[in-house]
Structures are given as C-alpha cells and as structure tokens.
Amino acid sequence: MGLFSFTQEIAIDLGTANSIIICDDQVVVDEPSVVAINVADNRMVAVGRKAQQMIGKGGTLIRTVRPLRDGVIADFYACEMMIRGLIRMIPQHNRLFTPSIRMVVCIPSGSTEVEIRAVRDSSEHAGGRDVYMIYEPMAAAIGMGIDVESPEGCMIVDIGGGTTEIAVIALGGIVSNKSIKIAGDDFNQDIVEYMGRMHNLRIDEPTAERIKIQVGAALTELEDAPEDYWVIGPNKVTALPMKVPVSYQEIAHCLEKSITKIEGAILQALESTPPELYADIVKRGIFLAGGGALLHGLAKRLTDKITIPFHVAEDPLHAVARGTGVALKNVNNFGFLIR
Ligand code: ADP
Numbered sequence: 321m322g323l324f325s326f327t328q329e330i331a332i333d334l335g336t337a338n339s340i341i342i343c344d345d346q347v348v349v350d351e352p353s354v355v356a357i358n359v360a361d362n363r364m365v366a367v368g369r370k371a372q373q374m375i376g377k378g379g380t381l382i383r384t385v386r387p388l389r390d391g392v393i394a395d396f397y398a399c400e401m402m403i404r405g406l407i408r409m410i411p412q413h414n415r416l417f418t419p420s421i422r423m424v425v426c427i428p429s430g431s432t433e434v435e436i437r438a439v440r441d442s443s444e445h446a447g448g449r450d451v452y453m454i455y456e457p458m459a460a461a462i463g464m465g466i467d468v469e470s471p472e473g474c475m476i477v478d479i480g481g482g483t484t485e486i487a488v489i490a491l492g493g494i495v496s497n498k499s500i501k502i503a504g505d506d507f508n509q510d511i512v513e514y515m516g517r518m519h520n521l522r523i524d525e526p527t528a529e530r531i532k533i534q535v536g537a538a539l540t541e542l543e544d545a546p547e548d549y550w551v552i553g554p555n556k557v558t559a560l561p562m563k564v565p566v567s568y569q570e571i572a573h574c575l576e577k578s579i580t581k582i583e584g585a586i587l588q589a590l591e592s593t594p595p596e597l598y599a600d601i602v603k604r605g606i607f608l609a610g611g612g613a614l615l616h617g618l619a620k621r622l623t624d625k626i627t628i629p630f631h632v633a634e635d636p637l638h639a640v641a642r643g644t645g646v647a648l649k650n651v652n653n654f655g656f657l658i659r
C-alpha cells in the first residue's frame with residue numbers, strides 16, 4: 321500500500337477454525353480464530369496463534385475464546401476483538417493513521433438477518449467503512465474458479481472446523497443450502513474419546529488435531545497409506561507416561577460415525593435438488609473445500625458411496641478466502657454481494 325492511498329481493501333474469511341485476510345490476491349494473515357482475553361479487565365491479550373497457545377494454560381486469569389465455534393458468532397465482543405486484532409496483523413497496515421477500509425466478509429449461507437447484522441456491526445466497529453458480505457459457499461465456488469453466474473448448477477461441500485456447509489449454486493445465487501454441525505472439531509472429539517477408550521491414553525484437542533492431520537482417514541484401505549503416528553501422553557488410570565502407535569485404519573474406524581453423518585447430509589441435499597440442477601451436478605461432480613477435505617481418502621470414499629465424482633479444491637483451506645478476494649475486486653459487478 322502506497323503512502324498516499326487512503327483506502328485499504330481487504331477480504332476476510334472469518335472461519336470457525338481459521339481466519340484469513342487477503343489483500344491484492346495475497347494471503348496476508350492466516351491465523352487460528354482464537355482470542356485470549358484477560359478476565360480481570362476484559363481486554364484482549366492475544367489473537368490467533370499466540371492466543372491458541374494459551375488454550376488450557378491460562379487458568380482463571382486468561383480466558384481463550386473461539387468466537388465462531390459453531391459457525392455463527394457465539395461471542396460478539398470476542399469476534400470484534402478478533403477482527404481488530406487480525407487487521408492489525410496486516411504487514412502494511414498503517415498504525416498511525418487508520419485508513420478507510422473497504423471490506424468483503426464472508427458469512428455462512430444459513431445466516432439469519434440478525435447474524436448478518438452482527439457481522440456487519442463487528443466489521444464496522446473494527447474499522448470497516450464500506451462493508452460487503454458474501455455467502456461462504458459462493459466464495460468457495462469462486463475461489464475454485466467456478467463461474468457462479470452460469471446457469472449450469474454446481475454443488476459445494478465445505479467441511480470446516482465447526483460446520484459442514486452444502487450448497488447448490490446457479491445463476492449467481494444459492495439455490496439451496498444445508499448446514500450441519502459436524503466437521504473438523506467433531507473429528508477431533510471422536511479421536512480424544514477413542515484414545516481414552518481404546519488406549520487408556522488421555523489427550524486433548526491439539527494432540528487429536530495432530531493425529532487427524534497425520535493419520536486421519538475416511539477409508540480403512542488407502543493407496544498411499546500414511547505411517548503410524550506415535551502419541552505420547554498420560555495413562556488415564558495410572559497417570560504414568562505411555563507411548564502408543566496410532567494407525568490410519570483405527571482412526572478411519574473412529575471417524576466412521578461422523579463421516580457417515582456428513583455423507584447423509586450430502587445425500588439429503590441431493591434429494592431435494594431440482595432434477596435439472598441434479599443433472600448438472602452429476603455431470604460436473606461435487607466440489608469439496610475446507611480443511612476437512614484434506615482428510616485421507618475422503619474424496620474417494622464419497623465418490624464411491626454417492627457415485628458422483630468429488631473434486632478437492634487445489635487449496636481447500638484457502639478457497640473461501642481466495643473467492644472473497646475475487647469478490648473484493650468485483651464489488652460493482654457481483655450482484656449477489658450483500659450490502
Ligand atoms: P473454518 O472455515 O471453519 O475455519 P477450515 O476450512 O479452516 O475451517 O478448516 C479447519 C478444519 O480443517 C479444522 O478442523 C482442521 O483440523 C481441519 N484440517 C486442517 N488440515 C487438515 C488435514 N490435513 N486433514 C484433516 N483435517 C484437516
């Protein structure tokens with residue numbers, strides 16, 4: 321940003337797990353959606369990765385909050401703090417002189433009027449002067465290079481941290497959408513329970529997340545199988561340290577129920593899709609975005625089960641943010657943005 325430019329333009333993907341800011345098509349901020357707040361005076365002490373490192377360690381002095389845990393703003397104050405904190409992390413952000421900020425922020429497709437209002441208020445309070453909003457699946461589709469204004473329909477499945485969103489898009493609009501509260505956080509929870517039950521090992525969410533990333537799987541047979549992952553932790557009963565190898569097969573079993581629920585939701589969405597659009601979807605395949613799309617074998621499992629090809633976005637963790645970035649450059653052409 322030049323010395324004399326008074327308007328800053330940013331696109332924000334406020335995710336339940338990760339928040340991303342794009343300026344000029346570049347990812348300039350990519351942080352976990354976590355805020356740490358000092359309990360005594362209610363001030364923000366950290367945001368993003370720094371705040372994430374404080375989870376479970378702040379005792380009664382510091383409270384860590386994930387403002388969007390279930391896909392909607394659960395904590396307005398924390399959300400606003402987070403937006404402010406993230407904007408301050410933009411490398412070229414001018415601290416002495418707050419420029420007028422044009423923002424495009426994405427929102428879950430199932431957002432109510434009240435929730436949309438809340439995101440707008442938070443964004444304005446955080447410095448946005450000219451705030452537009454875009455529905456997440458729309459942003460995901462644009463981020464994957466899909467022409468959302470075409471009459472040919474497409475289906476997007478975005479598996480994030482707190483929610484899985486399934487949407488059908490055609491002619492620049494969301495024809496139908498379905499959101500379920502089963503996603504990456506639930507996979508982590510499944511793993512925490514499984515490790516306790518099967519291995520007597522007590523772990524918490526960050527370890528579960530590492531297990532998921534290394535050996536998380538949606539199929540018990542994979543072509544490029546990851547090696548076992550060794551986990552160290554306390555024995556639930558004796559409290560003595562133990563070291564356990566975890567295979568992708570057992571994690572596939574442990575995630576089975578949650579993945580079946582996601583599968584069921586996709587089938588329901590297909591069931592209620594008008595036949596003309598259904599035909600388009602069968603022809604083009606279904607597009608997978610969000611961090612959950614990275615689960616080993618997920619696209620293959622869904623393709624086999626639903627018998628429609630599933631395509632994983634090139635960069636599933638950034639598809640929504642990239643699409644929001646494209647929307648930022650087209651605020652005057654994209655009629656589907658919300659003012
Ligand atoms: P949100 O938009 O809700 O913030 P993201 O699209 O950023 O969510 O995805 C975050 C989720 O993806 C988290 O639950 C994270 O654990 C999960 N995730 C990230 N990388 C992987 C991976 N390699 N395998 C499986 N899950 C992953």
Ligand code: MG
Binds near residue numbers: 335336456478480610
């Ligand atoms: Mg997301």
